[in-house]
Amino acid sequence: MRSHPAEYEMVSPGSLEGVLRLMKDEPGQWLPVAGATEVMVMFSAGKLAARRFVNLWNLLELREIHEDAESLTLGGGCTFSQIRNCAAVQRNFPLLAQAASWTGSIANQNRATLAGNLANASPAADSPPALLAYDAELELVSVRGTRRMAYRDFHLDYKRTALEPGELILSVRLKGHFDGYFSYGRKTGARNAQAISKVCMAGVGRVREGRVEDVRIGVGAVAPIPLRLIGVELLICGEPIGDEAIIQARRLLNDAIAPIDDIRSVAEYRRFVAGNLLEEFLRGLAASGLALNPVLARWNALPEMEAEEEILPCCSSVRWAQEIVRLRPFTAEAALFEASDRVWLGLGPEDWDEAFRSHPRIGERKAPKAATEQSATWSSQEQDGVNAQDAESLRELEHGNREYETRFGRVFLLCATGKSAAEMLEILKRRLGNDAEAELREAVEQQRQITQLRLRKWLER
Numbered sequence: 001m002r003s004h005p006a007e008y009e010m011v012s013p014g015s016l017e018g019v020l021r022l023m024k025d026e027p028g029q030w031l032p033v034a035g036a037t038e039v040m041v042m043f044s045a046g047k048l049a050a051r052r053f054v055n056l057w058n059l060l061e062l063r064e065i066h067e068d069a070e071s072l073t074l075g076g077g078c079t080f081s082q083i084r085n086c087a088a089v090q091r092n093f094p095l096l097a098q099a100a101s102w103t104g105s106i107a108n109q110n111r112a113t114l115a116g117n118l119a120n121a122s123p124a125a126d127s128p129p130a131l132l133a134y135d136a137e138l139e140l141v142s143v144r145g146t147r148r149m150a151y152r153d154f155h156l157d158y159k160r161t162a163l164e165p166g167e168l169i170l171s172v173r174l175k176g177h178f179d180g181y182f183s184y185g186r187k188t189g190a191r192n193a194q195a196i197s198k199v200c201m202a203g204v205g206r207v208r209e210g211r212v213e214d215v216r217i218g219v220g221a222v223a224p225i226p227l228r229l230i231g232v233e234l235l236i237c238g239e240p241i242g243d244e245a246i247i248q249a250r251r252l253l254n255d256a257i258a259p260i261d262d263i264r265s266v267a268e269y270r271r272f273v274a275g276n277l278l279e280e281f282l283r284g285l286a287a288s289g290l291a292l293n294p295v296l297a298r299w300n301a302l303p304e305m306e307a308e309e310e311i312l313p314c315c316s317s318v319r320w321a322q323e324i325v326r327l328r329p330f331t332a333e334a335a336l337f338e339a340s341d342r343v344w345l346g347l348g349p350e351d352w353d354e355a356f357r358s359h360p361r362i363g364e365r366k367a368p369k370a371a372t373e374q375s376a377t378w379s380s381q382e383q384d385g386v387n388a389q390d391a392e393s394l395r396e397l398e399h400g401n402r403e404y405e406t407r408f409g410r411v412f413l414l415c416a417t418g419k420s421a422a423e424m425l426e427i428l429k430r431r432l433g434n435d436a437e438a439e440l441r442e443a444v445e446q447q448r449q450i451t452q453l454r455l456r457k458w459l460e461r
Contacts, residue, residue, distance in 0.1 A: 012055040016062070016141070019054050023166040024143045030054040032168060034062070034077050035111035037104065038120050062115070062170070071176075073139075076115025076169040080127075084109060090303055093174050095130040095185045095202045097303040102126040102187050115169035118151075121159045121225070124264075128155075128226035129202035130185065132218025134174050141170040148173075155225035181206045181214075182288035183301045184281040184329055188273055190264065197221040198265040201277040207289030212236050217281065222257040222274050231256060232278065241286035249282060250275045287331030295459050296336065300329040313374035314454040315447070316358035319351045320344055333459060337452060344448055349440070355447050356410050362424050363397035378454055382416045393421035400428045407432065408439055415449040 011030075013019050023030055031050040033039050034057045039050075056062060062077025067088045074083065083089055084100035103109055103117070103126045117125050118138075128151075136151040143166065151172070154162050163169070184203045189195030197220055205215035215237055217229040231252045236245055259270035288297075299307055304325055312321040323343040330336040358375050362383070404412040412428055419427075431439055 008051055008053065010053040010055055012058060014058065016059050019056060019059070020141065020143045020166065020168070022054055023168075027165050032056050034113045034116050035079065035108075037108050037112045038116070056113075056168075062113075072174045074114055074172045074174070076171055077113050080104075080109040080112050080114070080117075081106070083114060084303065084305075090306070092177060093130070093134055094301045094303055095133060095183055095204070096127065096174070098185045099126040099130045099187075099202070101304045114172055118154065118172075119161060119163065119169060121155060121161050123155075123158065123223060123225055124197045124200070124221035125226070126187065126197065126200060126220075129200050129218035129220045131172065131174075132226060132228040133202040133204050133216045134178075135176075135216055137173040137175065139170045139173065140164075140167050142167040146170060152228045158224035178204055182285045182329070184284055186277050186280070188277075196264060199270050199273045199277060201274065201281065203281045203285070205281075205285040205288075207241075207285060210240050210289055211238055212241060212285065213238075215285065217278070219253075219257070219274060219277075222259045222270050224258065227256060229253060229256060229278075236282065241282050246279050246282050249278060253278050284329045284331050290331075292331065293333055293459050295461055296330055296333065311458070313372045313378065314458055315340070315344065315355050315451045316372070316375055317344075317347065317351045317355040319347055320355070320451075336459075337455060340451055340455060341448060344451060345444070352440075352444055352447065353410060356413050356443060359411055359413055359450075361398075361401045362412055362414055362416060362428065363394050363401065363421065378457065382450070382453075393425050396425050397421060397428065400425065400432070404428065404432060408436065410443070413443045413446045413450075415446045415453070417453055 010033075011022070013022055019032065023032070030052050031039075031054070033053045033055065036053075036057075039053070056077060059077060062075045063079070063082065064075045065078060065082070065086060065088070066073045072088050072092060074089075080100040080103045084097050086097070089100075090097045100109065103112060114127065117127050118131075131151050138149050138151050138154055140147050140149065140163065142164065149162060156162060181204045185201070187200045188198045190198070199222055200220040201217070202219075203215065203217040206213045215233050217232055218226060219229060220226045229252070232249045235249055235252060239245060253275055254271060257271065257274060259267040259274070261267050299310060302310065307325045307328065308318075308321045311324060312318065315321065320340075320343055324336075324339060327339050327343075330339070358372070358379075360376075360379050360383075401412055412431070414424055414427060416424060431442060434442065
């Protein structure tokens with residue numbers, strides 16, 4: 001049953017000092033709220049126990065971001081949209097930018113705040129694993145003043161934190177720089193977006209001369225609180241990562257976590273997936289000590305949306321780009337090529353057609369409006385074999401393109417690299433004899449080849 005607004009009270013003191021004084025004078029009576037995304041869920045369900053709220057949304061000092069040579073400080077009132085779009089976060093702490101992009105819908109990200117996410121204390125929240133991996137520090141404030149504490153000490157038990165009565169999260173401080181570190185962030189959920197985590201993991205590490213020099217790993221949704229995997233870190237730090245170390249790390253993880261069965265998943269699944277994510281991180285960390293293509297290394301660390309946008313021109317299917325980004329990090333070019341084929345061939349006709357629509361007609365270099373600028377450039381380069389002086393072949397290609405589109409309802413697609421106009425024409429004539437199913441298979445294969453060639457060009461930039 002829905003709650004009734006008349007049953008609730010909200011006040012807006014208008015200053016941080018006023019909020020803190022109110023919380024001191026009437027201890028336990030006022031629940032501080034900013035974005036109110038969790039509050040509104042409970043309100044709509046008729047399960048909102050608190051009745052009196054003090055508004056933090058209009059306190060601009062809580063939304064400030066400060067960067068200096070040693071650290072980045074995020075105000076507790078910073079929204080996830082602020083965090084996701086902050087250049088300093090993207091540059092120095094990409095796992096947090098990635099986690100911010102996972103948090104609900106864009107509307108949620110515009111309202112939900114970092115402090116609210118932490119104070120709500122859900123073990124399945126998206127930001128805690130990244131903050132644990134970056135060894136974040138919290139600044140807490142009350143009328144008594146401020147105090148600092150390591151974020152890893154903040155969560156005490158399910159929905160219970162180290163906040164004292166009358167205290168707020170003033171800011172979150174991220175120290176250090178992670179140049180040369182391998183970064184890993186994965187979230188498993190029922191959907192690619194707007195889903196609560198089944199398991200979430202974030203890790204950073206650096207390998208020198210084949211041995212782990214530094215490593216930090218955070219995991220969520222597998223225990224009453226978000227966990228820092230200190231035992232695993234101690235096991236592998238200073239050592240090379242091999243199969244035996246990974247087996248031992250999975251055992252330590254299994255001992256450290258306490259997943260539950262709930263509406264989103266079951267404990268057995270969470271244990272299995274958490275172990276797989278940890279192994280994926282460790283194998284990626286081990287491989288990061290080897291020579292890695294610099295384009296791939298940089299792209300591995302990009303926030304999710306930026307990574308999708310950058311790789312999309314290689315195929316022009318949004319679903320393909322999303323799935324490839326989800327499979328990061330890639331520790332070798334061969335792994336990227338293999339994943340590209342696997343994802344592409346596992347898509348369906350709608351996704352294939354989306355990629356096909358980005359290509360110009362054979363013999364015409366002007367790409368459709370749907371194509372990205374990079375895709376259009378590559379399309380033009382791929383048709384270098386079309387010679388304007390071969391007028392007869394071009395006329396026949398024009399006629400054949402129209403016939404093909406009438407017969408199959410889409411542009412004739414061909415991996416044109418290295419082929420002359422006459423060669424392309426012969427292939428077109430042959431494929432006009434295909435039935436619809438056979439021709440779709442040929443088109444899918446041609447796009448697969450085009451994607452592979454474009455991935456190679458992208459990696460060579």
